[in-house]
Amino acid sequence: MDAFLNRLENRFGRLATPGLVRYLALFFLGVYLLGAFQPDLEKALQFDLVKIMQGEVWRVITFIFAAKASSGFSPMGLLFMVFATMLLFTYGDALEQEWGVFRCNLYVFWGYISALLASLGFQLLTGYPPPGAALLLGFSIFFAFATIHPKFTILLFFILPVQIWILAAILGGLVLMQSLTHPLIFAFNALCLSNFFFAVVPRAIMGAKNRQYSASRRRKYMKSSVSTxxxxxxxxxxxxxxxxxxxxxxxxxxxxxxxxxxxxxxx
Known part of the structure; x- marks a missing residue:
């Protein structure tokens, strides 16, 4: 897999956009702010296959920015969105540093394509516009960061220090509970998060095994090197x-x- 990604990077690496997650976060925030003046804006951006077929083709791209998690505009909602934007800046910068700009772009693009396919399949099967694909793209970035930097600490409510893996575990549990309500919801969420499941989880498992093996060898070496x-x-x-x-x-x-x-x- 690494050899394949290296070939892709050698060929298309010049097309990578530094700070892509930052731009995505700013679009999330911008859509939320514009929604304060135009409440129907989010509906005009969401994925709707019927309206796309009627000519509103921008929805194929803009649905990924319609990630407002609350109903309506409020000061607390604005504070949450600003805080979430700052965190996405941190997550994106860290992932670029860990993987490189090209692979971070590829991860986000994979998440977008997965969300698009999941949204298309959901509406074809149910006849209704899909829920929350944009949020799940944000979640995939959050889960990737929490997996790579589990001990990163944030101030919850600006007061309580909490390690990021705890928040990721809670959010993952909530997503799992929602997924178990219906097989179609499970498939939708799983496809939207496929970039995390296939690009991050296997590497994390392999890394944990390597660390365990290295620690075991280190203990054996230290034990054998004790002088009599x-x-x-x-x-x-x-x-x-x-x-x-x-x-x-x-x-x-x-x-x-x-x-x-x-x-x-x-x-």
Whole structure:
């Protein structure tokens, strides 16, 4: 997979856009702010296959920016959106630093294509416009960041310090609960988050296994490299010490020490 991505990057890397997640976050915020003056704006941007077929083709792109999670404009809603925008800036910058600009772009583009296909399939099967595809794209970025930097801490409500993996676990649980309400919702959410499941989760599992293996090798090395010269007890017959044989007992006689296997020398 890495070799394939490297070939893609060598060929198309010049097309990558630095700060793509920042632009996405600003569009989220912009749509929310414009919605304060034009309440029907979000509806005009959402995915609706019927209206797309009638000529409103912009919805194929703009639906990904219609991610307003609350109903209506409010000061608290604005504060939340500003805070979410700042966090997306942080997440995007961190992912670009971890993966590189091209692969971060590819991750976002994968999320967009998945959301588009999921939205199309949902409306074809139900006849209704799909729910929340744009939010799930934001969630996929959040989950990726939380997986790579689980100990990153934010101030919840600007007061309570919480590690990001805890918030990701809570949000993931809520998404799972919603997914279990209907098989179609499950399929929709899974497809929208496929970039996370296929690009991030396998690497995280492999990384955890590698860290566990490295830690095991390090422990074995440290154990084998412990010098017996620092031993306090040493059997004068076989040379056993409390380091090499931690379960042995030692006794002394005439200035010499003997382990439990050679205690007959003491008697």
């Amino acid at each position: 010269d620092d031993a306090f007890h040493r059997c004068s017959v076989c040379g056993a010490t409390e380091i090499s044989h931690p379960d042995h007992h030692f006794r002394s006689k005439d200035g010499k020490e003997y382990c439990q296997d050679h205690l007959d020398k003491v008697e």
